[in-house]
Amino acid sequence: MGYRYQQLERELIEQISSGRIPVGSKLPSIRLQCQQTGFSKATVIHAYERLEAAGFVEVRRKSGYFVSAQQDAEPGLAAIEPTLPQVMTEPHLIDMSDVMRDIMTHNAAFDIAPQMDKRSQRPVGITDLNRCLARALRQQAGSAHQYYDEPAGLLSLRQQIAQRYQRLGCHVNEADVLITAGCQHGLSLALQSCCKPGDIVAVESPGFYGVLQLLESMGLQVLEIPVTAHEGLSIEALSNALGKWEIAACVVTPAFATPLGSVMPVNERKKLIQLAEQFGFTIVEDDIYADLSFGARQPPLKQLDQSQHVILCGSYSKSLSRELRLGWVIASHGQAALMGLKMVNILALSRFTQQGLVEYLNEGMYEKHLRKLKPLLKAQRDQLIELLFQFWQSLGEIRISQPQGGLALWVELEERFNVAACYLDARRQGIVITPGNLFTAQDQFKHCLRISFAHPWNDQRKEAIKRLGAILLKKGLS
Structure with missing residues (x-):
């Protein structure tokens, strides 16, 4: 029979699958379900959370649990549009600045004042994750610690990741998924699989400095x-570039x-796919921020990929924990080559970490975590914008993007x-910034900077904004 929450979960899945509970209809409230079944409140909540994790239901704030339906709506991007110069130079090799290494040394990629706040803070969702990881470590049987993880990664984790993307309309399965040591590692494997030294790779500008570092290390233009x-990426500019140069890959973050x-x-996504089909280049998709949408979750480019031109990379490091160095590469072909490259770079990953993450996902804790995290991030974004306009009035005109996620x-x-x-x-005042010129290999964006809203705006961080x-x-x- 199993546990009571599993019994209720199976019954509800059967009713949803058979149509007795139609798509879009509301499940009984937790109190009513307790009255009807005699189960405890904890049992009902646990069953509902597992149904949400499996994609059968969705939570509507202050309304309850509803049977999931495909969501076509996509959030718009209201922004105070930065007036970025639309500059594109010829392909070239690059040399990244030491500033990025200094930022990482001070653990400040997403914190403007990493040393000012000495108080211990417990991030949203981390307690449950730590419990799952600890339980997985305790449950390691016998001599399991003396064996390597399988090259592709833990099967149950690959199944979880594949199922999550299937619910977003992607035609993938666990055989298409390769577990990596984070998204950066996944991007590296993807680029290695489709490029050779000297090849040209198109990137967003301004774009992720980690990609620029990868291209530098691989000798790519x-x-x-x-x-x-x-x-996002100008499809018109990319199309013009394809008329001039042979591009091997395009790295893009659609969300x-x-x-x-x-x-x-x-x-624009459809146009990008069409260009890849027409010119035969590989799209390397970075899907790392999509779960942090303040609205509906953005489906990946891979959803539109009918000709197998997209390699999808992602991880839970941005949405859950930076310490969770687990990511993935999803490709519809060439998995053997990707696996071979992975084994050259990293022979194996931690099995118990993967098992702990699987439990966390299976139990619906990740969705519960996102429901708490995303409103918090949105509020911190709004507060940051207010602080900038409050403290930086003397700087003249400032223009700020207003992302609907990330x-x-x-x-x-x-x-x-x-x-x-x-x-x-x-830095001398304990403030670490990420200047705009880090996000390009060209001489531009010197008057810009990226600021993260990943942390609460306590007195120390407010003071850092004011001092900056x-x-x-x-x-x-001067």
Whole structure:
């Protein structure tokens, strides 16, 4: 028979699958379900959370649990549009700055004041995750610790990831999924599988500095394609570039791309797929921020991939824990080659970490975590924008993107400012910034910076924003 929550879960799945509980209809409230079944409140809640994790139901705030239906709506991107220059130079090799290494040394990629806040904070969802990981470690049987994880990764985790993407309309299965040591590792494997040294790779500009670092380390040429806060990668600019150069791959983040937080509209996504089919290049999709949508979850590009031109990469590091170094690569062909590349880079991953994550996902804890995290992030985004307008009035006109998800926004100052020139002055005051020129291999975006809203705006971080404004003003006047 199993546990009572499993019994209730099976009964509800059967009723949903048979149509007795139609799509879009509301499940009985938790109190009513307790009265009807005689089960405890904890049992009913646990069953409902597992149904949500499996994609059978969705939660509507203050309304209850409803049988899931495909959601066609996509959130718009309301933004104070930064006036980014639409510059595209010829492909070239790159040399990344030491500033990025300094930022990572101080653990400040997503925190403007990492040393100012000494109070211990318990992030949303981490307690449950830690319990699942600890339980998985305790349950390691006999000599299991003396064996390597299977090369593709734990089957149950690959099944979970495949099922999550199936619910988003992707035609994938567990055989298409390869577990990696985070999304950056996945991007590296994807690029290695479709590029050789000297090849040209198109990237977003401004775009993820981690991709630029990968291209530098692999001896690949970068071709920067302009982006906007509204539509992300310029398909028109990419199309023009394809008429001039042979591009091997295009790395793109369709949902909440860092640093602008752009969301690529469906029609632009279709055009990108069509270009890949026409010119034969590989799209390497970074799906790492999509779960952090303040509205409906954005389906990945892979959903539209009928000709197997998209390699999808992702992880739970941004939406759950930076310490959870587990990601994935999903490709409809070439898995053997990807697996071989993985074994050269990392022979195996932690089996118990994967098992703990599987339990966390199976029990519906991830969805519960996201329901708490996303409103918190949205509130922190709004507060950051208010702080910038409050403390930086003396800097003149500032333009700020307003992403509808993700972890960071993009600030554009007047061109007289050089944010990178303020880096050391800010560091001396315990403030770590990510200047705009980190997000490009060209000489641009010096008057811009990315600021994350991943952390609460306590007094220390508010003070950091205020001090940074004073530093920028002093440099701008000198």
